[in-house]
Amino acid sequence: MKKPFLNVSLAALLVLSAAPGALAHDALDGSDLSKGERSVFSNEQLINLSDSSLSGSKNLSFLKEGAAAQLKELNGVQNNTADVYAHKGYAYLGTHTANGGNGGVRVFDLKDPSNPKEVAVFGHDDVPGSWQEKVIVKSINTPHFKGDLAVVSVQQLNRNNPETSGGFLLYDVTDPANPEKLGYWETYASTRGTHELYLTMQGDRALVFASNPYADFYSGGEQKDFQIVDVSNPAEPETLWQFDPRSLPEVPDSFNGYNWNAPDGKSRAVFNHSVITDHNAQFAYVSMWDLGTVIFDIKDPENPVFVGRTDFSSEQQGAAHSAALAKGGNVLIETREVSSPVRPGYEKSYGYTRIFDIKDKSNPKLLSEFKTDLTEKVEDGPTFANTVHDPKVHGNTLYLSHYAGGVYAVDITDPSKPEQIGQYTPDQADVWGVFVDRNYVLASDMGQGLKILLKNNAPQKEQETK
Numbered sequence: 249m250k251k252p253f254l255n256v257s258l259a260a261l262l263v264l265s266a267a268p269g270a271l272a273h274d275a276l277d278g279s280d281l282s283k284g285e286r287s288v289f290s291n292e293q294l295i296n297l298s299d300s301s302l303s304g305s306k307n308l309s310f311l312k313e314g315a316a317a318q319l320k321e322l323n324g325v326q327n328n329t330a331d332v333y334a335h336k337g338y339a340y341l342g343t344h345t346a347n348g349g350n351g352g353v354r355v356f357d358l359k360d361p362s363n364p365k366e367v368a369v370f371g372h373d374d375v376p377g378s379w380q381e382k383v384i385v386k387s388i389n390t391p392h393f394k395g396d397l398a399v400v401s402v403q404q405l406n407r408n409n410p411e412t413s414g415g416f417l418l419y420d421v422t423d424p425a426n427p428e429k430l431g432y433w434e435t436y437a438s439t440r441g442t443h444e445l446y447l448t449m450q451g452d453r454a455l456v457f458a459s460n461p462y463a464d465f466y467s468g469g470e471q472k473d474f475q476i477v478d479v480s481n482p483a484e485p486e487t488l489w490q491f492d493p494r495s496l497p498e499v500p501d502s503f504n505g506y507n508w509n510a511p512d513g514k515s516r517a518v519f520n521h522s523v524i525t526d527h528n529a530q531f532a533y534v535s536m537w538d539l540g541t542v543i544f545d546i547k548d549p550e551n552p553v554f555v556g557r558t559d560f561s562s563e564q565q566g567a568a569h570s571a572a573l574a575k576g577g578n579v580l581i582e583t584r585e586v587s588s589p590v591r592p593g594y595e596k597s598y599g600y601t602r603i604f605d606i607k608d609k610s611n612p613k614l615l616s617e618f619k620t621d622l623t624e625k626v627e628d629g630p631t632f633a634n635t636v637h638d639p640k641v642h643g644n645t646l647y648l649s650h651y652a653g654g655v656y657a658v659d660i661t662d663p664s665k666p667e668q669i670g671q672y673t674p675d676q677a678d679v680w681g682v683f684v685d686r687n688y689v690l691a692s693d694m695g696q697g698l699k700i701l702l703k704n705n706a707p708q709k710e711q712e713t714k
Contacts, residue, residue, distance in 0.1 A: 273569060273585045273632075274517055274537070275440070276462065276506060287676070287695045288328040288346045291318050294696060297675040301654075302701075304670035307645065308657050311670060314362045314688065314702035319343070319354050322369060327351025331638070331681035332692035335385035335396065338424045339364065341692055342381045342400070343372075344680075349379035349405050353398065355424050361688050361700050370419055370427035371400045377412035378402050384447040385421060388454045392481035393430070395422035399456055399479070402432075403441035407466075414441015416458060418482040430482035435460040436471040444522040444570075447479075450529035454479045455488075455549055457523040457532055464493075464505030465519070473505075473520030474534050476549050488550050493518060493539060496554065508538065512562040514593065522570045526577045531555070531609065533573070533580065538566030541582050543609050556610040558582055558602070563595045572639040574646070579663050580604040580612060581639045581646060588630040598623050599635035601648060603663045618646075618666040622653050633678075642684040645669070649682040655691050655701075672701060 289297070294316070304311045319327055319341070328346040332339060337358050343351030352372025356364040371380045382401040388394065398419040404412045415434040419427045435442055439462050446457040456477045463471040472490035479485045493499045498511055499518070508518045516538035523534045525546065532552065534542040540558035558580070560566045569585035586599035600619040604612040622634040633652035640647045646658040646666065654677040657670030678694040689701040 273521065273567070273587065274519070276465075276517070277588075287678075288326050289318065289695050290326060294318060297696075300675060300699075301671070301673040304657065306659060306669045308670035311672070311689070311701050311703060313672070313699065315364055315700040316674075316696065316698065317356065317364045317366065318697035319351070320366050320369075322351060322372060325351075328694045329354075329680060329692040329697055330379075330381035330694070331383065332683050332690050332698065333383050333385055334358070334683050334685050334690055335387075335421075336424075338421075339683075339690055339698060340383045340385055340398065340421075341698060342383045343379060344381060344694060345379045345405060346694075350376070352380050353383045353400055355421070355427070356698060357424070358688070358700070361702060364698060364700060367425045368427055370398075370421075370429070371402075371417050374417055374429065374432065375402050375412055375414075377405045377409055378414065378441070379405065380417075382442075382444045384445060386447050386449065386454075388449060390452055390454050390480040392483075393420075393454070395420055396424075397421070397430075397447065397454065397479070397482060398427065399445055399447045401442040401445050403443060407438055407440050413437060414439060414460075416442045416445055416456065418479055418485065420482070431479070431485055433458075433477055433479075433485040433487075435475070436463045436467045438466045439463045446524050448525050448529045450546075450549065452480070453549075454482075455529065456485070457525060457534075459520045459523050459535075461519045461521060462506065466505075469505060474523060474536075476546070476552070478549070489552060491520075491534070491542075491544070491552070493536070499539075510538065514562065516566055521568070524571055524573070526573060531577075533571045535568045535570055535582075537568055539568070540566070541568050541571050541580060541612075543606070543612070556612055558604060558612045558614075563593070565591065565594050565597075565599075567599055569599070570638045572641045572646070574641045574644075574660055574663065578605065578607045579615070579660070580606045581641060581660075583636045583639050583648065585632075585635050585637060587632045587635050589624075589626050589634075596624065596626060598625075601636055601639065601646075601658075601666075603660065603666060605663070615664040616666055618658055618668075620648075620650060620653055620656055620668070622650065637679075638681055640682050640684045645684075647682045647684055647689065649679045649691065651679060652677050654679050655682050655689070672699075674699060
């Protein structure tokens with residue numbers, strides 16, 4: 249049964265916005281640490297960088313860098329990349345905030361993956377003063393739309409600017425070189441917008457799972473951070489449901505949408521950063537920062553049911569950032585983005601990866617933790633360079649984007665004993681996202697654009713004799 253919400257004035261919330269306990273990729277933690285102001289290289293500058301470093305064993309022995317492509321300038325501006333996605337031989341790159349944002353989504357033709365061609369840009373001129381970080385593309389078949397649908401997150405550069413807004417855009421990319429706008433869904437006006445999202449089919453319905461950080465906090469509880477939206481008719485998206493953390497027994501009615509007095513006695517930050525679903529859209533996995541990865545049964549998307557969540561030890565900084573599934577949905581990968589490794593009462597560490605057995609989704613069991621050579625390399629002041637970012641899984645291999653560490657590849661054949669089997673690191677790496685396809689691995693470097701790693705599993709000598 250849902251608890252009643254105790255309203256808190258917006259003025260009081262703003263006072264609390266600088267309260268301690270917020271972490272890493274958290275706009276309210278007071279660190280003013282930004283991902284969007286780091287170096288963006290021109291094509292001329294890229295020529296002077298050193299070769300990328302690439303190592304691999306087992307199934308990655310013959311992985312090689314096949315190509316690298318910087319984004320084209322748009323209206324005389326060099327934008328920087330955010331996340332990367334691929335669909336039917338095309339790569340879709342979101343863009344971040346460098347040089348004023350509004351870089352849109354860049355579409356690359358990968359028919360020849362050793363020579364990618366940027367063929368289109370979209371979402372760049374729909375909402376002024378915004379940036380388009382995340383893009384998901386799926387083949388959709390509903391009574392209203394049949395084709396390839398792209399969903400693009402929109403975030404405001406200045407959430408207090410009345411001339412702009414945040415949410416997500418919907419585009420028809422059935423012809424990737426000629427995208428057509430179909431619709432726009434807006435979230436609460438005084439938030440940045442939709443940070444990350446996920447698109448999937450459930451029967452004959454198309455659903456978007458939207459992460460809108462601080463919507464709960466800034467709206468005084470009127471809107472929530474995690475919302476499910478029906479986009480079966482992309483021209484008329486319809487909000488179906490939103491999650492109120494106060495419905496959980498460990499979150500009191502007085503929760504203000506951000507500051508949580510956790511059972512371990514510490515003040516922790518709670519907001520929705522990211523969400524994924526399983527293949528058939530039966531369960532959603534919601535990264536709720538210090539509340540952990542929250543699992544919902546979404547078979548009825550108008551009435552999801554809370555199933556369980558991951559938890560942290562009292563010395564861990566929480567920061568559940570992103571998730572991926574492995575072993576047929578029985579294993580959960582959780583990455584934690586911690587950029588401030590030194591805080592009183594916590595372990596001295598940047599963010600690292602945790603792996604859970606979720607055969608019983610009501611009781612996730614920690615199997616292992618995977619740390620890299622950067623995890624405990626503590627530097628002065630906060631930095632994103634040394635923390636893990638996003639996970640992707642292909643078979644028994646886990647790929648982790650890791651900023652300065654590039655992309656790590658981890659063998660999870662035995663999830664209780666993860667083993668690093670590869671690493672790809674561009675010179676002066678700043679890798680945001682990774683995407684794995686049957687034929688290639690894509691990485692988005694914030695400063696350098698699209699990186700393409702090609703798989704070559706045949707023995708090298710055989711390849712050379714062909």
